[in-house]
Amino acid sequence: MEIKQAAIVGTLESSDIQISLLPNPGKGLEIQLQSVVKVQYGDAIVATITEVLESFGITDAIVDAADRGALDWVIRARMQAACCRATGTKFNWKGEDQ
Amino acid sequence: MQTAKLKRTSLYASGANPINMIQAAFYNEDCLVYDMEDSVPNAEKDTARLLIYNTVRYHRPANKYVIIRVNGIYSEYIDEDLEAAVRARPDAIRIPKVEYREEAVRICQRITEIETEAGMEVGKIEVWCNIESYLGLINAYEIATADPRIVALALGAEDFTASMKAHRTKAGMEIFYARNMLLTACRHAGIEAIDAVFSDINDPEGLKEDTALTRNLGFDGKTCVHPRQIDIVNSFFTPSEKEIKYALRVLEAVEEGKRQKKGAVTLDGSMIDKPMELRARTTLAQAEAAGIAIGGMRK
Amino acid sequence: MINAVGREIPEKIGNYVVKPYAGPREAIEAEQPVCSRRKPSKRAAAENKLMPDLKSAIQACGLKDGMTISFHHSFREGDKIIVQVLSCIKELGIKGLRFAPSAVVNIKNPSIVDFVKDGTINRIQASGICGELGDAVVDGLELSEPVILRPHGARPHAIETGDLSIDVAFIGASAADDFGNCTGQIGPNACGSLGYSFIDSTNAENVVVITDNIVPFPCVPTSISQMYVDYVVKVDEIGDPKKIGAGATRMTKNPRDLLIAQRCADIMAASRLFKDGYSFQTGAGAIPVACTNYLADYTEQAGIQASFALGGMTGAIVEMHKRGLLRSMLCSQSFDAVAARAIAEYPNIVEIDNSMYANMFNKSCALDKLNFGVLGALEVDTDFNINILTGSSGEMMGGLGGGPDVADGADISIVTLPIIRGRIPSVVDKVFTCCTPGSSVAVVVTEAGIALNPKHKNYEMLKEDLDAAGIKTVSIEYLRDMAYSLTGVPKPVETTDKITCIVEYRDGTVIDVIRQIKRD
Numbered sequence: 053m054e055i056k057q058a059a060i061v062g063t064l065e066s067s068d069i070q071i072s073l074l075p076n077p078g079k080g081l082e083i084q085l086q087s088v089v090k091v092q093y094g095d096a097i098v099a100t101i102t103e104v105l106e107s108f109g110i111t112d113a114i115v116d117a118a119d120r121g122a123l124d125w126v127i128r129a130r131m132q133a134a135c136c137r138a139t140g141t142k143f144n145w146k147g148e149d150q
Numbered sequence: 151m152q153t154a155k156l157k158r159t160s161l162y163a164s165g166a167n168p169i170n171m172i173q174a175a176f177y178n179e180d181c182l183v184y185d186m187e188d189s190v191p192n193a194e195k196d197t198a199r200l201l202i203y204n205t206v207r208y209h210r211p212a213n214k215y216v217i218i219r220v221n222g223i224y225s226e227y228i229d230e231d232l233e234a235a236v237r238a239r240p241d242a243i244r245i246p247k248v249e250y251r252e253e254a255v256r257i258c259q260r261i262t263e264i265e266t267e268a269g270m271e272v273g274k275i276e277v278w279c280n281i282e283s284y285l286g287l288i289n290a291y292e293i294a295t296a297d298p299r300i301v302a303l304a305l306g307a308e309d310f311t312a313s314m315k316a317h318r319t320k321a322g323m324e325i326f327y328a329r330n331m332l333l334t335a336c337r338h339a340g341i342e343a344i345d346a347v348f349s350d351i352n353d354p355e356g357l358k359e360d361t362a363l364t365r366n367l368g369f370d371g372k373t374c375v376h377p378r379q380i381d382i383v384n385s386f387f388t389p390s391e392k393e394i395k396y397a398l399r400v401l402e403a404v405e406e407g408k409r410q411k412k413g414a415v416t417l418d419g420s421m422i423d424k425p426m427e428l429r430a431r432t433t434l435a436q437a438e439a440a441g442i443a444i445g446g447m448r449k
Numbered sequence: 450m451i452n453a454v455g456r457e458i459p460e461k462i463g464n465y466v467v468k469p470y471a472g473p474r475e476a477i478e479a480e481q482p483v484c485s486r487r488k489p490s491k492r493a494a495a496e497n498k499l500m501p502d503l504k505s506a507i508q509a510c511g512l513k514d515g516m517t518i519s520f521h522h523s524f525r526e527g528d529k530i531i532v533q534v535l536s537c538i539k540e541l542g543i544k545g546l547r548f549a550p551s552a553v554v555n556i557k558n559p560s561i562v563d564f565v566k567d568g569t570i571n572r573i574q575a576s577g578i579c580g581e582l583g584d585a586v587v588d589g590l591e592l593s594e595p596v597i598l599r600p601h602g603a604r605p606h607a608i609e610t611g612d613l614s615i616d617v618a619f620i621g622a623s624a625a626d627d628f629g630n631c632t633g634q635i636g637p638n639a640c641g642s643l644g645y646s647f648i649d650s651t652n653a654e655n656v657v658v659i660t661d662n663i664v665p666f667p668c669v670p671t672s673i674s675q676m677y678v679d680y681v682v683k684v685d686e687i688g689d690p691k692k693i694g695a696g697a698t699r700m701t702k703n704p705r706d707l708l709i710a711q712r713c714a715d716i717m718a719a720s721r722l723f724k725d726g727y728s729f730q731t732g733a734g735a736i737p738v739a740c741t742n743y744l745a746d747y748t749e750q751a752g753i754q755a756s757f758a759l760g761g762m763t764g765a766i767v768e769m770h771k772r773g774l775l776r777s778m779l780c781s782q783s784f785d786a787v788a789a790r791a792i793a794e795y796p797n798i799v800e801i802d803n804s805m806y807a808n809m810f811n812k813s814c815a816l817d818k819l820n821f822g823v824l825g826a827l828e829v830d831t832d833f834n835i836n837i838l839t840g841s842s843g844e845m846m847g848g849l850g851g852g853p854d855v856a857d858g859a860d861i862s863i864v865t866l867p868i869i870r871g872r873i874p875s876v877v878d879k880v881f882t883c884c885t886p887g888s889s890v891a892v893v894v895t896e897a898g899i900a901l902n903p904k905h906k907n908y909e910m911l912k913e914d915l916d917a918a919g920i921k922t923v924s925i926e927y928l929r930d931m932a933y934s935l936t937g938v939p940k941p942v943e944t945t946d947k948i949t950c951i952v953e954y955r956d957g958t959v960i961d962v963i964r965q966i967k968r969d
Contacts, residue, residue: 066169128204
């Protein structure tokens with residue numbers, strides 16, 4: 053999917069993450085992460101961000117993430133919301149039906 | 151064995167606030183209500199919905215009765231809210247401001263459709279209807295019996311008093327009739343009745359007085375506005391020794407009836423029906439939650 | 450070698466010969482007499498004790514390169530004495546000092562790091578090194594030997610055995626007379642108890658009292674006597690009263706902290722030791738203050754009175770005394786302004802020597818009589834070992850304080866902490882730094898549950914009491930699993946081989962070391 057507009061989701065409160073998702077046509081994925089727990093969880097956070105981008109079929113994007121110690125599923129939810137907003141689509145609720 | 155899930159206290163956690171959602175799992179409330187409605191600004195409905203979906207579907211707290219409150223049935227958000235809320239697999243969905251039986255029927259049908267579509271067990275998700283206007287109150291019994299999914303009505307006092315042109319007071323005479331009316335409907339329908347909040351979080355004495363009334367009128371539980379209210383409210387739902395002993399006798403009679411393969415079971419000359427049995431189980435669950443050791447009944 | 454809490458420690462760290470922690474009550478008592486550098490002679494005639502400025506006092510003490518200087522930390526982050534003294538020493542060109550305060554508080558502009566970098570200080574010993582200094586040390590700040598961190602009870606012991614020999618003790622006081630009688634209880638910058646400095650005053654070779662408030666002789670009350678004081682110096686300001694503690698520590702509104710505090714008070718009230726004459730120590734911070742308030746209510750409901758509160762004091766404990774629910778307060782430290790001033794106001798609130806409070810090698814210490822000790826922690830592991838120094842990224846986050854002493858001394862030690870902080874789990878497989886051995890920890894209280902330590906000496910008694918009160922408990926492994934299920938398992942922090950800090954236990958043995966954090 054293509055990013056139609058820049059989207060910002062989440063806050064800079066403790067236990068949250070603020071994600072800015074920007075178009076990056078033809079240049080692949082660029083993920084910048086600032087995190088208070090980068091030493092312990094940096095790799096895990098980037099993996100979650102990448103996984104959500106893949107599930108939306110987004111191949112070109114700049115992700116700027118400011119993490120304040122968000123738990124994994126908060127990051128996932130924020131990222132999904134950012135993808136929906138940036139691509140102008142609704143979340144595919146049927147996607148996770150068994 | 152069917153276990154009675156306690157519904158003494160319901161605590162709201164806003165879908166707009168991840169830290170509240172995480173922390174809410176650790177307090178002693180029986181029911182945790184993840185909120186998509188009033189506590190979430192319109193601009194954040196999409197993010198709250200995803201946060202609640204991910205939390206409830208993949209990280210739901212253990213030992214809680216998990217509820218999702220969706221947006222109003224005439225709002226632009228309700229369709230997607232239901233798509234997300236049903237698939238998140240909570241114990242119940244709480245519907246704001248229900249006024250007519252048909253509204254409840256429609257929402258329950260929609261839940262069934264989504265359950266079917268998603269390959270889920272149909273009918274498993276329960277529904278709580280919030281009664282927060284005089285119309286809802288007048289139709290309370292009709293709403294309570296609209297669908298087998300509906301297991302509780304909850305009184306919303308702030309909106310109700312507004313619809314009545316009444317003034318909200320601490321003593322609560324303005325909602326006294328509504329409380330009784332709602333209870334009457336619930337009792338006749340055989341479902342649970344949840345009382346309105348006590349709004350002043352800095353008045354524990356007031357909360358105690360209000361909760362004593364909640365309990366004495368016959369309510370099964372109460373909605374809390376702050377974690378600090380939970381332990382106080384729970385403490386009012388601790389059964390007496392007499393009630394515990396009676397509950398034990400009811401269940402013994404039921405067990406005995408099962409052993410003897412009897413259809414109908416009686417105790418002290420009166421028949422034990424399903425609601426009586428459930429009430430007995432609730433009494434024992436309340437006793438256990440209050441830390442009362444019951445001989446032979448503890449798991 | 451591996452010590453009794455399973456930590457890998459070298460036998461020698463530079464010139465420091467390691468005595469490994471060998472287990473509870475395995476401490477070796479010293480046979481030689483107490484070491485003191487105090488001389489039965491005077492440096493100055495009584496009427497000449499008051500010096501015109503810091504520089505002349507430092508010179509009069511004969512401070513030279515490589516000597517040891519000490520301070521107390523009772524002015525907390527409002528301290529203005531340490532920087533003035535160190536700046537003066539720097540101007541005098543004296544270098545390579547050993548800096549041995551009771552604790553290093555976070556002083557900025559200049560910070561202690563600046564005095565290390567310019568060579569004024571090259572060795573440090575304290576109960577904790579919070580703030581800029583701590584961060585710099587774990588990142589490999591150049592010192593000539595690792596920092597030695599000792600709990601409050603171990604510092605007086607190290608002084609009395611001669612392991613910590615003090616050349617000049619600088620004692621800040623909020624009131625003093627020209628003969629050196631001084632106190633922290635009165636004056637505009639009152640900090641309360643001077644309990645940490647008693648041992649310095651009796652054992653250092655030189656004692657300098659520094660105040661901004663000279664009072665007519667005699668200074669009443671007197672905390673430290675003129676008989677130990679060589680010089681008195683008046684400076685313009687000894688501290689910032691706002692940072693020393695403006696009022697009583699307020700009751701928190703954070704529901705999570707209130708819940709933990711309530712659970713902690715529930716446990717104390719359920720114990721059979723909660724009876725007339727019981728004793729407790731709660732400490733500073735949001736949870737302890739709330740816990741004190743709940744405990745006061747339980748005490749009132751039970752119609753009993755506690756005999757004493759111990760250690761660091763807060764306004765909440767003073768309030769309990771005023772309500773008649775607590776007979777006496779033994780203050781080694783005052784955490785807020787209400788507690789600081791209360792010593793002078795109430796006869797049963799008394800200032801005590803930190804050594805009397807926590808030093809296990811005394812003929813006896815007050816901790817030997819303590820029923821309940823409430824402790825904070827950064828991390829606890831499944832062996833109940835406690836980390837109160839380092840965050841999980843290895844950064845210096847706290848000090849030892851009296852934590853290890855209280856855990857060991859109290860009949861029932863209760864560790865309170867949230868199960869996660871942001872994404873950082875607090876209950877883990879193995880703490881990053883072991884400060885307090887798990888064997889001395891009776892209970893861990895989190896918002897997600899209460900875990901009893903089956904290996905604690907009073908486990909059976911406590912388990913029985915909690916069961917009788919209907920208080921549910923879980924295993925420590927359950928809490929760890931709960932924490933990890935929320936946060937995921939953190940990637941371990943990598944360290945180099947360089948040891949930056951040696952962590953001593955209250956018996957003077959080495960319980961752990963802190964190694965330098967590896968940075969990319």
